[in-house]
Amino acid sequence: MTYQILVSDPVSAEGLQPLLNQDNIQVDYMNEFTNVTVQDVINRYDALIVRSQTTVTKELLEAGTNLKVIGRAGVGVDNIDLEAATEQGIIVVNAPDGNTISTAEHTFAMMMALARHIPQAYQTLMNGKWDRKSFKGVELHRKTLGIIGMGRIGSEVARRAKACRMTIIAYDPFLTEERADKLGITKGSLEDIYATSDFITVHTPLTKETKHMIDDNAFTKMKQGVRILNCARGGIIEEGALLRAIESGIVAGAALDVFEKEPAMDHPLLDRPEVIATPHLGASTEEAQTLVAQDVSEEIIAILNGESFKNAVNMPTISSEVRRALQPYYLLGEKLGEMAIQLVTEAPMKVTVTYGGELSDFDTASLTRRIMKGLLSYHLGDKVNIVNTFHMAKTYNLTYSVEHATSSLGFKNLITVTIETQQGKRSISGTMLAGYGPRIIKIDDYSIDMAPEDHLLYIQHNDIPGMIGLVGTTLGKHQVNIATMQVGRKQEGGEAIMMLSIDSLFNQDAFRDLEQINHIHSVKEIRL
Numbered sequence: 001m002t003y004q005i006l007v008s009d010p011v012s013a014e015g016l017q018p019l020l021n022q023d024n025i026q027v028d029y030m031n032e033f034t035n036v037t038v039q040d041v042i043n044r045y046d047a048l049i050v051r052s053q054t055t056v057t058k059e060l061l062e063a064g065t066n067l068k069v070i071g072r073a074g075v076g077v078d079n080i081d082l083e084a085a086t087e088q089g090i091i092v093v094n095a096p097d098g099n100t101i102s103t104a105e106h107t108f109a110m111m112m113a114l115a116r117h118i119p120q121a122y123q124t125l126m127n128g129k130w131d132r133k134s135f136k137g138v139e140l141h142r143k144t145l146g147i148i149g150m151g152r153i154g155s156e157v158a159r160r161a162k163a164c165r166m167t168i169i170a171y172d173p174f175l176t177e178e179r180a181d182k183l184g185i186t187k188g189s190l191e192d193i194y195a196t197s198d199f200i201t202v203h204t205p206l207t208k209e210t211k212h213m214i215d216d217n218a219f220t221k222m223k224q225g226v227r228i229l230n231c232a233r234g235g236i237i238e239e240g241a242l243l244r245a246i247e248s249g250i251v252a253g254a255a256l257d258v259f260e261k262e263p264a265m266d267h268p269l270l271d272r273p274e275v276i277a278t279p280h281l282g283a284s285t286e287e288a289q290t291l292v293a294q295d296v297s298e299e300i301i302a303i304l305n306g307e308s309f310k311n312a313v314n315m316p317t318i319s320s321e322v323r324r325a326l327q328p329y330y331l332l333g334e335k336l337g338e339m340a341i342q343l344v345t346e347a348p349m350k351v352t353v354t355y356g357g358e359l360s361d362f363d364t365a366s367l368t369r370r371i372m373k374g375l376l377s378y379h380l381g382d383k384v385n386i387v388n389t390f391h392m393a394k395t396y397n398l399t400y401s402v403e404h405a406t407s408s409l410g411f412k413n414l415i416t417v418t419i420e421t422q423q424g425k426r427s428i429s430g431t432m433l434a435g436y437g438p439r440i441i442k443i444d445d446y447s448i449d450m451a452p453e454d455h456l457l458y459i460q461h462n463d464i465p466g467m468i469g470l471v472g473t474t475l476g477k478h479q480v481n482i483a484t485m486q487v488g489r490k491q492e493g494g495e496a497i498m499m500l501s502i503d504s505l506f507n508q509d510a511f512r513d514l515e516q517i518n519h520i521h522s523v524k525e526i527r528l
């Protein structure tokens, strides 16, 4: 199978090399098309690679009926409708590390340019004026820098500011005292930053919480003559409030790489001599562009080839240690989900997944996704995948819960899937047996030992002599070959079950004949 990939924004050709080297991948570039939009052609593609120019809307995603993955060559995914992508089961991956250094360096370049009026002085000189009076600047040395958002970029900015002997105070909900100590900075609140900083720089994502976090009220708490920088996302600083703070003299200078609306043309802030600006250039270096394109290319290859990947934005990330430990259980989990749903005839209301043995020590969320995917996709088909499975469960009013049990029935690991319907509960348990692979070891209260094979027959009957023979003869009459058979019972002469794996698809005549055998209560074919 050949996968089609569309690159809709300018992305480093060198960075795309991993994709171009794949035999089963064909890459197209939007700038090679004329008179068409991404929306017009997206249905041909399995993956889309964007930077920040392409806005990936719900409508675009809906038009992309074959889309499996969106790769963002960069960090911010605010140009992608993540909720819609999740609903449609499209994985969104980004490249969070590749442009960190470039953006931190750009922020630093902006801070120095701001402190020394370099762009304004350059412009004056280019206009033929030798003006040495208007551009008296300030040193960074011994000034206080307030950093809001101490993630990758904020931390790199802090390291550089330390080298310039600045005092650094930072706020981030995830910043611990220990980490602040290690970086040689002070952990403070927003109020502390506003009250003490000579320079303030923001490095948060744009979220509901951070949108306009620096507003009129925040500016009134800042030191007179503060200088402010935004190389993160337009909208973290409210632009109208910034303009007012410049006009009132609270803000002596602002350096902006990003704007609420980009491209920012005829912007009132750009008319102010106190403002220096770049057109969203933080990540625009050869190194960063190669790295981010390489990172998303590798992620896309892994996803299309069904291998594990690490930077999904609309799925929780798991450590490589957990991924390695759980990988062998993914197939078992999916099969258990598929089998569990086939045990019930009423609409499922609640699913409980219980992990026992060594599995109870892990964060099993990624395994639960596989189980729920197996369970839901049996009836809902391909539209369910590991990205949208929890969303789909919610859509169908199916609740799920996860329990970690101490008992594992003597097995090293155990997964039990219990489905509740109006008729009661049905459950199925499985384990990974060293040397044997996945095994089904219990259905409801009956112990069995079967591999989750393609064609299974589950028969409920009374435990009376001759049942095994009758079932064997009936299937033989219909040319259905039994590969393995397991029987289970609660007590002698009571209710019993038979689980058979058969070599071929079961036929309706065989089904009817089996059901007519005295003392057989139900016959169920399980397809995996």
Ligand SMILES: NC(=O)c1ccc[n+]([C@@H]2O[C@H](COP(=O)([O-])OP(=O)(O)OC[C@H]3O[C@@H](n4cnc5c(N)ncnc54)[C@H](O)[C@@H]3O)[C@@H](O)[C@H]2O)c1
Pocket (backbone or CB within 6 Å): 074, 075, 076, 077, 096, 099, 100, 103, 148, 149, 150, 151, 152, 153, 154, 171, 172, 173, 174, 203, 204, 205, 206, 209, 210, 231, 232, 233, 257, 258, 280, 281, 282, 283, 284
């Ligand atoms: N200008 C550019 O070209 C460019 C390039 C790369 C990244 N960016 C942007 O820079 C920003 C930071 O990127 P990063 O890679 O450092 O991200 P990151 O995820 O590593 O760090 C973001 C930090 O912000 C913190 N945060 C979230 N909400 C906060 C709040 N209300 N107050 C304080 N801190 C908060 C988070 O805890 C996290 O530590 C993002 O907006 C990203 O899109 C811009």
Ligand SMILES: O=C(O)CC[C@@H](O)C(=O)O
Pocket (backbone or CB within 6 Å): 051, 052, 073, 074, 075, 076, 077, 099, 280, 282, 283, 284
């Ligand atoms: O693609 C770009 O140049 C912008 C990148 C930057 O804003 C990001 O969030 O990674």
